Amino acid sequence: MRIDVFVLGKLKDFAQIANEYVKMLSQFHEVKLLELGHENIEDTSSLKRDSAKVLRMLRDDDHLILLDEHGKDFDSISFAHHISELIMTRGKLVFLVGGPLGVDDSLKKRANERISLSKLTLTHRIATIVLLEQLFRSFKILSNQKYHY
Numbered sequence: 001m002r003i004d005v006f007v008l009g010k011l012k013d014f015a016q017i018a019n020e021y022v023k024m025l026s027q028f029h030e031v032k033l034l035e036l037g038h039e040n041i042e043d044t045s046s047l048k049r050d051s052a053k054v055l056r057m058l059r060d061d062d063h064l065i066l067l068d069e070h071g072k073d074f075d076s077i078s079f080a081h082h083i084s085e086l087i088m089t090r091g092k093l094v095f096l097v098g099g100p101l102g103v104d105d106s107l108k109k110r111a112n113e114r115i116s117l118s119k120l121t122l123t124h125r126i127a128t129i130v131l132l133e134q135l136f137r138s139f140k141i142l143s144n145q146k147y148h149y
């Protein structure tokens with residue numbers, strides 16, 4: 001199954017690290033990383049336009065997982081099992097990392113779930129890297145392969 005990771009913002013110098021994880025993840029699942037540059041950080045109305053763009057890209061049966069510091073928190077083992085269950089029971093998984101201003105309410109409403117990577121507020125770039133690393137860790141855990149513990 002393909003997994004999409006949408007980022008509302010540019011990854012800039014972090015793109016190389018993100019792409020390394022995407023390549024490492026490809027042994028388990030095809031992961032498509034899409035940088036959807038946010039329009040204007042100063043202009044909150046651009047949040048609505050960015051959200052509309054994301055909503056147009058989603059199919060009704062896509063399972064949208066919003067990254068949110070206030071979302072549900074997991075340890076790596078429970079995150080791995082959660083991802084495994086979603087892969088088996090849902091449509092395509094789409095992870096969404098918000099931009100510097102987060103995401104518009106329309107995306108919060110559309111999200112099937114919100115997950116937290118920690119209680120700290122991270123930049124969209126760091127959040128994307130942590131998400132990709134945890135996905136890679138999940139698939140290593142699920143396939144009983146050795147990794148950094």
Ligand SMILES: C[S@@+](CC[C@H](N)C(=O)[O-])C[C@H]1O[C@@H](n2cnc3c(N)ncnc32)[C@H](O)[C@@H]1O
Pocket residue numbers: 066067068069070096097098099100101102103115116117118119120121122123124127
């Ligand atoms: C700079 S943060 C935006 C902060 C903004 N105040 C908000 O309410 O979302 C950029 C994006 O990174 C992701 N993010 C940041 N910290 C996170 C965390 N601890 N757990 C999960 N996602 C996080 C979220 O998707 C967030 O929208």
